[in-house]
Amino acid sequence: MTKVLNVPLGSQHVALLEPVSFKLTTKNERVVEVTADVGYVHRGIEKACETKFKFKQIPFVVSRVCGLCSITHATTSTLAIEKLLNLEVPKKAKYLRILALELDRIHSHMLCLAHTAENAGYEALFMRILRDREHVMELQEILTGNRVHFDYVCIGGVNRDFDNDLNSTFEKYLKIFENFTTEIKELFLNNWSLSLKYKGVGAISADRALEQSLAGPLIRACGLKIDVRSEFDFLPYSELDFNIITSDGGDVYGRNMVRLDEIFESIRLIRAVINNLPEGDIQTKVKGNPDGEAIVRLEAPRGELFYYIKGSKKPNLDRVRIKTPTFTNIPSMIDMLKNQEYANVPAIIASFDPCLSCTAK
Amino acid sequence: MIQGMINSFCNLFKKSATIDFPNEQMKISKNYRGLINHSDSDCIWCDVCEKVCPPGAILFLQNMDGSKKYNYNPYLCIYCGECVRNCPKPNEALWQEENIAFSSSSKKEVQDDWFSLEDECKIARVKYKEHKESLKKSQKVEQPLS
Numbered sequence: 310m311t312k313v314l315n316v317p318l319g320s321q322h323v324a325l326l327e328p329v330s331f332k333l334t335t336k337n338e339r340v341v342e343v344t345a346d347v348g349y350v351h352r353g354i355e356k357a358c359e360t361k362f363k364f365k366q367i368p369f370v371v372s373r374v375c376g377l378c379s380i381t382h383a384t385t386s387t388l389a390i391e392k393l394l395n396l397e398v399p400k401k402a403k404y405l406r407i408l409a410l411e412l413d414r415i416h417s418h419m420l421c422l423a424h425t426a427e428n429a430g431y432e433a434l435f436m437r438i439l440r441d442r443e444h445v446m447e448l449q450e451i452l453t454g455n456r457v458h459f460d461y462v463c464i465g466g467v468n469r470d471f472d473n474d475l476n477s478t479f480e481k482y483l484k485i486f487e488n489f490t491t492e493i494k495e496l497f498l499n500n501w502s503l504s505l506k507y508k509g510v511g512a513i514s515a516d517r518a519l520e521q522s523l524a525g526p527l528i529r530a531c532g533l534k535i536d537v538r539s540e541f542d543f544l545p546y547s548e549l550d551f552n553i554i555t556s557d558g559g560d561v562y563g564r565n566m567v568r569l570d571e572i573f574e575s576i577r578l579i580r581a582v583i584n585n586l587p588e589g590d591i592q593t594k595v596k597g598n599p600d601g602e603a604i605v606r607l608e609a610p611r612g613e614l615f616y617y618i619k620g621s622k623k624p625n626l627d628r629v630r631i632k633t634p635t636f637t638n639i640p641s642m643i644d645m646l647k648n649q650e651y652a653n654v655p656a657i658i659a660s661f662d663p664c665l666s667c668t669a670k
Numbered sequence: 671m672i673q674g675m676i677n678s679f680c681n682l683f684k685k686s687a688t689i690d691f692p693n694e695q696m697k698i699s700k701n702y703r704g705l706i707n708h709s710d711s712d713c714i715w716c717d718v719c720e721k722v723c724p725p726g727a728i729l730f731l732q733n734m735d736g737s738k739k740y741n742y743n744p745y746l747c748i749y750c751g752e753c754v755r756n757c758p759k760p761n762e763a764l765w766q767e768e769n770i771a772f773s774s775s776s777k778k779e780v781q782d783d784w785f786s787l788e789d790e791c792k793i794a795r796v797k798y799k800e801h802k803e804s805l806k807k808s809q810k811v812e813q814p815l816s
Contacts, residue, residue: 362724369724369750440687447699454703460750468755469701 311336318654320349325658326424327665331646338651343643347636351669358629364390364599364620367629369460374631375667376457377420380413381609382667383462386629388543388607389618390464393599399590400545402466407544408582409453409461411575415486416445417610418526418568421662422493425565428656429502434493441489448482451475466592471583479583486576494569507561511645511657514559521641524634525612526571527661529555530563537608544607549581561660598622609634611662633667702768703749708740712763719753719764728753729787732794734801741787744770745780 319330328349334342354374362370371386372379384406391398423438446456453459453469461467497503513523515531528535536553538546554570556563599620607614612634619628642661646654689696706728715738720728727747731739749770757764774780 365722366724366752369748369752373748443687450699450702454699454701454751455749458748458750460703460748460752463752468751 316651320346325655327663329658329663329665331654331658333646333651333654335651340646340649340651340654343646345639345643347639347665348669350666354670355629355631359626363624364626365464365595365624367626368462368464371629371631372458372460374670375633375664377417377664378413378609378611378614378667379457380409380459380461381607381614382631383460384410385605385607385614385616386618387462387464389603389605389616390599390620392603392605393601393618393620394464394595394597396465396593396595398466399593400587401471401589402591403545404582404586405467405471405591406462407546407549408471408579409449409459409467410544411578411582412445412449412452413459414610415572415575416442416449417662418572419445421610421659422497422565422568424659424662425507425561425656426503428659429506431500431502434496434503438493441485441493444482444485444489448479451478463592465595466590468592470591471586476583479579483576483579486572490569490572490576497565497569503565504562507565507656507660508558510561510653511649511660512558512560513641513645517644518559518641521644522637523612523641524637525609526564526567527559527612527638527641529553530557530567531559532557537606537613541606543605546578549578549585551578561656564660598624599626611635611664611667612637631667631670633664633670635661635663635665635668638663639668698768700768702770703751703766704768704770705744705749705766706742706747706753707765707767708742709763710740712759713740714758714763716758718756718758722752722756724748724750724752726788729791731787731791732798734798736798741791743784745774746784 314335316333316335317330318333319325320328330346330349332344333340354370358367358370367390368383368387372383374382419438419442423435423442426438427435449459450456452471452475453461461469513527513531515533518528518531518533523531532555534553534555538544538551539553552574554567554574556566556570599618600622602617602619605616605618607616614634615630615632617628617630617632618626620626638661642658642663645657649657715730717730717738720726720730725746725748727743729741729743731741733739749766751766754760754764754766
């Protein structure tokens with residue numbers, strides 16, 4: 310006998326990280342139908358960018374869209390405005406932007422891994438990863454002056470110079486990062502509740518992932534080499550021998566592995582930036598107002614972040630459109646939850662690393 | 671299992687990872703972005719900081735005698751430091767210190783009347799402009815007589 314149950318999950322729930330609401334229809338503990346609502350934290354930031362703020366203030370406003378990838382939002386909007394102003398940014402500023410972006414990626418991935426561990430019932434590992442993540446936050450504070458909202462990127466360059474005496478501090482911290490990431494990776498590889506339990510859970514094939522245009526670590530976990538960092542030259546990633554990390558399987562385990570390996574890749578990129586840091590200015594002067602339309606894509610920790618900016622020679626912009634990676638991933642999340650056991654649902658949602666404050670903005 | 675027992679026994683004597691907060695202060699790194707300070711004697715009253723501030727946490731109240739009063743709301747401030755970077759006399763007229771504002775339990779301390787002050791500043795500016803224009807007119811009327 311089959312018993313059909315409607316289970317609401319969210320908008321507030323102990324296993325959920327963000328305010329998102331799912332309505333699940335289950336048949337004998339197996340999910341058959343899913344609907345999602347993502348608009349719980351709408352704050353009207355796009356509209357505020359068009360009416361209330363001048364274009365020079367936009368990077369500060371959009372960095373408040375999300376606490377985890379604030380630097381990515383600020384950098385993408387800055388790149389778009391610089392494109393409209395035809396500004397040539399000094400090379401040192403470009404390198405420093407990569408430095409801040411990669412540090413941000415490390416701490417965002419660590420938070421996701423911590424939540425995945427928590428959803429496997431491994432509370433102690435959650436605490437441990439968050440303890441180690443604190444070191445990354447400290448390093449960000451040393452570099453930019455704040456733990457969460459960096460306000461490091463500005464139109465024309467970056468706000469703070471990288472002193473040479475920071476070299477030794479960075480080297481010290483990067484060694485700490487490497488040690489704890491190695492330890493965590495060992496746990497994720499060998500621990501039963503993290504490796505075997507997650508193999509095959511929430512799997513998606515490469516064809517299906519392409520069809521549904523998944524983004525970020527999720528599509529790289531399917532074995533596809535798709536990364537915005539290798540497609541554009543807004544930031545000099547190609548000069549730093551950037552590699553795309555992939556894994557196979559397309560399941561929760563594969564995504565964890567991609568995230569862990571990306572932390573190592575980010576550490577390597579940070580080392581490369583510090584060793585190859587060019588001399589020179591960190592800022593150029595801004596003249597005029599933005600005119601025309603610009604589209605910029607950048608790889609956020611969760612996937613491809615998209616900005617569309619339109620200006621017409623006025624201090625206020627005409628249109629700011631933000632499309633976040635989680636928004637792209639929601640349809641495939643719904644698709645993936647079908648035919649899964651109900652107990653696996655929180656783990657699959659956590660493996661997507663959803664950022665709803667980004668999505669609803 | 672034995673290794674696990676040894677690990678958990680060692681963990682008993684490890685130093686705690688958290689900070690014993692009221693007794694031990696939080697470690698704040700050098701050049702942390704904190705409160706904004708202002709010096710009345712060094713300021714040239716150009717109002718640039720007010721114009722560039724993203725949340726509008728700096729307000730200048732115009733007095734009728736031409737002087738201005740600096741107002742700052744640390745609870746609206748986002749500590750981005752944009753005002754200091756744009757100041758014509760940075761580190762003299764306007765500078766950023768390493769301490770941040772503490773949370774407060776009373777409404778008065780968090781500058782509850784800030785938004786009425788915003789309106790007050792706008793009205794004061796319009797009034798001062800009118801006052802200046804009327805002064806100019808009266809001067810023009812006086813000139814041909816003398």
